[in-house]
Each structure stands twice: as structure tokens, then as C-alpha cells.
Amino acid sequence: MIILKLRLDNIYGFKSFELDLTYPKKIVNSLIENEHLEGFPSFRYKKAVILMGANASGKTTLGKAILGITSFINNPNPATLRNIIGDKKHKASFSIDYVNKNNYLQRLALETKDSAKIKYKYFKAKISPNCSYEKTVEKLIDCTKEFEEKIYNIEKHYDGDNFLKYIFAYPNNIPFFNIEKINKSLLLKIFKSFIGTLDPTLTDIKISKDLKNSFIIKRNNEEIIIQDGNLLNKEMLSSGTIEGINIALFLASMFVNNNSFYYCDEHFSFIHTDIEKRIFGIMLSKLKANEQLIFTTHNTDMLDLNLPKHSYAFLKKKLVGKEYQISVCYASDYLKRNTDSIRCAVENDVFSSLPDDSLLNDLE
Numbered sequence: 153m154i155i156l157k158l159r160l161d162n163i164y165g166f167k168s169f170e171l172d173l174t175y176p177k178k179i180v181n182s183l184i185e186n187e188h189l190e191g192f193p194s195f196r197y198k199k200a201v202i203l204m205g206a207n208a209s210g211k212t213t214l215g216k217a218i219l220g221i222t223s224f225i226n227n228p229n230p231a232t233l234r235n236i237i238g239d240k241k242h243k244a245s246f247s248i249d250y251v252n253k254n255n256y257l258q259r260l261a262l263e264t265k266d267s268a269k270i271k272y273k274y275f276k277a278k279i280s281p282n283c284s285y286e287k288t289v290e291k292l293i294d295c296t297k298e299f300e301e302k303i304y305n306i307e308k309h310y311d312g313d314n315f316l317k318y319i320f321a322y323p324n325n326i327p328f329f330n331i332e333k334i335n336k337s338l339l340l341k342i343f344k345s346f347i348g349t350l351d352p353t354l355t356d357i358k359i360s361k362d363l364k365n366s367f368i369i370k371r372n373n374e375e376i377i378i379q380d381g382n383l384l385n386k387e388m389l390s391s392g393t394i395e396g397i398n399i400a401l402f403l404a405s406m407f408v409n410n411n412s413f414y415y416c417d418e419h420f421s422f423i424h425t426d427i428e429k430r431i432f433g434i435m436l437s438k439l440k441a442n443e444q445l446i447f448t449t450h451n452t453d454m455l456d457l458n459l460p461k462h463s464y465a466f467l468k469k470k471l472v473g474k475e476y477q478i479s480v481c482y483a484s485d486y487l488k489r490n491t492d493s494i495r496c497a498v499e500n501d502v503f504s505s506l507p508d509d510s511l512l513n514d515l516e
Contacts, residue, residue, distance in 0.1 A: 153222065153316040153413040154189070154197050154251045154444050156285055162244035163220075163236050164213045167477050171214070173198045173444070174285045175462045175484065183436075183458050189251060190441040194284045197251075198462055200436055203448045204498075205467030206507035210478040211448040214467070215320055215415045221248055222316045222413070225260060233264055249289070251442070252316060253412075255279045257288045260299070274299035318413040321402045342404045343367070346431070350396040350423065351389070369397075392422035399423075399431060406438040414445045425453045432457070455495040461487050464494055466505035481505075 156174050160166035175196050179187070189195040205211055220236035225248075237244040247261040257279055262272040275292040343357045353371050360366040366379040377384045378397065386394055399419050405411055416435070420428040428451055439445055455464070462484040469478050481503050483494050497503065 153318055154442060155218070155248065155413065156197055156251065156257070157247075157249040158218065158221075159245075159247040160217055161246070162238045162242055163217050163246050164238050165210060165476070165478060166213075166217065166238070167475065169478055169480070171465075171480055172482070173201065175460075176284075176286070179460045179462075182460050184439075184460065184463065186441060187460075189255075189279065192255070192279055192281065192283070194282050195251075195279055195288065196285065197444065199439060199443070200445045200447065200459070200463055201465055202432075202454055202457075202459070202463055203446055203465050203467065204450065204454075205448075205505050206469070209467040209469045209505070211467055212322060212417050215322065215417050215446070215448070217246075218415060219318075219320050221246055221260075222318055224262075226316055230264075230270065233262075233270070237264070249285075250316075251279070253442075257285070257292065259292060272296070272299075316413070317411045318415070319402065319405050319411045320415045320417070321398055321419055322417045338407060339404050342407060343369075343400050346400045346403065347393065347396050349427065351393040354393070390422070395419050395422050403431070403435065403438075406435060412443045414443070416445065417448045418450065420449060420451065425451050429453060429457065452495065452498065455498060460484070461492070461494065466498075466503040468503065468505050470504070 154173075155171075158171040158173075160169040163169075175187075175198055178193075178196070184199050187196060187199045189197065203211055203214075217236055220232055224232045233244075234240075243263060243265050245261070245263040247259065249257065249259045251257055255278065256276045259275040260272065261275075262270060264270045273294065274296045276295050277288050277291040277293060279288050340357060340359070347354050347357065347369065354369050354376075355372070356370040358368055358370075360368050360377070360379075363377070363379055366377060369376040369378070371388070374388060376386075376388055383389075383394065383397060389397075399416075402414070402416055402419070406414060414435075420431075428449070432447060432454065435445060435447070462482060464483040466481050466483070467478060468481070469476050471477075483497065483503070486502055487494065487497060498505065
């Protein structure tokens with residue numbers, strides 16, 4: 153799955169919010185290779201996005217909104233929508249443009265008042281050679297009836313082109329996938345390399361023979377167990393090691409190509425900045441054709457990476473009237489020259505993304 157454009161209104165705390173993950177011009181000598189739909193070089197999308205912003209600016213919530221929407225596409229259950237609506241007394245809506253495993257641009261637009269009465273429209277258009285996202289949007293055709301048939305025919309829906317593959321990772325949440333379907337030796341190699349880097353006292357890791365879908369990490373005579381995505385005795389580990397286990401599972405999914413959309417949310421709060429940059433580089437190298445990564449962080453050292461400026465996006469929350477509104481801005485909209493520094497722009501709050509610390513003046 154590749155997300156191209158997302159619009160949210162009254163979804164969690166987002167009002168009239170739009171996220172654009174396309175870019176208009178080819179970047180020469182970019183560190184990110186093949187940043188376009190495979191076989192369609194003019195159909196460009198942001199393959200890796202570093203998303204930054206102050207605390208409570210919406211980074212985690214955006215991931216949860218995307219997860220709710222993609223879960224609904226896979227299994228159109230009104231209960232899924234009920235969880236992501238902000239003010240349930242008012243109308244809520246979203247629109248998502250995406251490409252899945254076929255060569256069709258798809259758009260699902262949905263509107264609901266109480267998550268029981270749903271109005272939706274589904275559009276799609278065949279992507280032509282040398283055609284851009286913008287040109288393909290102009291060719292979208294209303295196929296709502298076709299989408300309705302897939303909703304009511306579950307078997308057809310799940311075998312069809314709308315079934316999405318993704319993985320989301322949040323703090324205190326271990327990404328889950330079925331280890332029985334992946335290369336065990338590769339998985340153990342990733343664990344040993346990454347977790348061993350963070351905590352040398354963890355001497356070994358193995359897949360449990362007795363517990364289904366479980367790992368056992370050894371420290372001297374102690375055993376730490378991960379079962380069905382849950383860390384059973386986390387009190388034995390440091391915060392950094394717990395984060396490391398989460399990231400190792402997330403990274404393993406990228407290695408084995410289990411998914412195509414990845415959302416990694418602030419999993420490096422307790423991990424050294426150089427390790428974060430190194431792991432992000434590994435994630436970037438493992439992104440395959442028609443895959444996408446959104447990586448949220450507070451680490452300003454990530455601003456020094458040699459990435460295209462369109463790879464950086466910044467969330468900000470501002471008081472508008474009596475309500476706080478979240479918006480997003482892109483470094484590429486402000487910095488046009490190759491010599492423009494993203495770090496300098498952030499330090500000078502060009503994107504209005506720095507936290508407002510004025511209330512702390514009363515403590516001085």
C-alpha cells in the first residue's frame with residue numbers, strides 16, 4: 153500500500169487536515185532510490201517521510217487515524233470508525249488516495265454522523281505509463297457500486313486488490329506478526345544484532361519450542377518471553393531495551409517483506425541518537441519497490457541526514473478561535489535551494505513546529 157493523499161475532518165483531533173505524500177519533480181542524485189511507483193517513473197510518491205513536531209502535535213494520533221482507516225478498508229465494520237471519530241455528535245469524514253498491489257489509483261471518501269449511517273464514495277483510475285498522480289486524479293471514475301459488492305462479498309473482498317498490508321509500531325506496543333511464516337534464521341539474526349547492540353547482557357535469543365508464536369531472550373539464568381506480541385516480564389529490562397525489542401520486530405517485518413506500509417512512531421526515545429540514525433538508514437535500505445515508511449521522531453540530529461527536503465514534514469497545533477487545529481507543513485515548500493539547511497530552518501522555527509514554552513517563564 154502507498155498512501156498519496158489523506159484528508160481528515162473530525163477524525164480524532166484533526167479538523168480540515170490534509171497530508172500530501174506526493175511530490176511534483178524528479179530529484180537528481182537522491183539518496184532514496186526509485187521514489188515512484190514501479191514501472192511508472194512519473195507517478196511519484198514520498199517513499200520515506202520523517203515526521204516531526206512538538207509533544208501532543210498529533211504524530212501518534214495520525215498513525216492511529218491511518219490504522220483505523222486502513223483497517224476499515226480491509227474489514228468495513230462500523231465499529232472501527234466509531235473509535236476514530238473525534239466529536240461523535242458531529243459529522244466526521246475522511247478521504248484517502250492510495251495505490252495497492254495493482255496499477256490503479258484508488259480513492260475512498262467516507263462521511264458519517266454516528267458511525268452507523270455511513271455514506272461513502274469509491275473511485276479508481278488505471279495508471280497509464282508516464283502519467284503522474286495529478287494527471288491520474290483527473291481520470292478517477294466513480295466505482296462505488298463495485299466497492300459495495302466487495303463489502304458484501306467477504307471472500308471476494310479479502311482476495312481482491314483492496315486488501316492492504318501494513319504494520320504500525322507505537323511506544324509500549326510490540327508489533328505483531330506470525331513468526332511461523334517467516335525465515336527463522338533471518339529473524340534471529342536481526343534480534344541478536346540489534347538487541348545485542350542495545351544491551352550486551354542479553355546473551356541469546358531463540359524461538360520457543362513450547363510456546364506458540366513466542367521468543368525467549370536469555371540473560372544469565374533469566375528468561376524474558378515475548379508471546380503473541382506481548383512482552384511478559386518487561387520489568388526485567390531497561391526502557392531502551394524494550395524499545396529495541398519493538399524496533400527489532402518492526403525491522404524484521406521490513407526484512408521479510410511482510411507488509412508494504414510502515415509507520416514507526418517515536419520508538420527511539422531511550423536509544424542513543426547515533427543508533428537511531430543508523431537504524432533509520434537500515435530501514436531505508438530495506439524499503440522495496442511500492443513500499444512506504446513514515447518515521448516520527450523528536451531527534452533533531454535526523455535533520456542532518458542527506459535526504460530530499462520533501463522527506464521532512466512538520467506537524468503543528470495552533471489555537472484557532474476556541475479550538476486547537478493540527479496542520480502539516482513540508483520543508484520543500486519553504487526551502488528551495490540545495491544549500492538551504494533544514495536544521496537552521498527548524499532552529500529558527502520557520503515551520504512553527506517548536507513547542508511554546510512561554511508558560512515556563514512564570515517559574516523563572
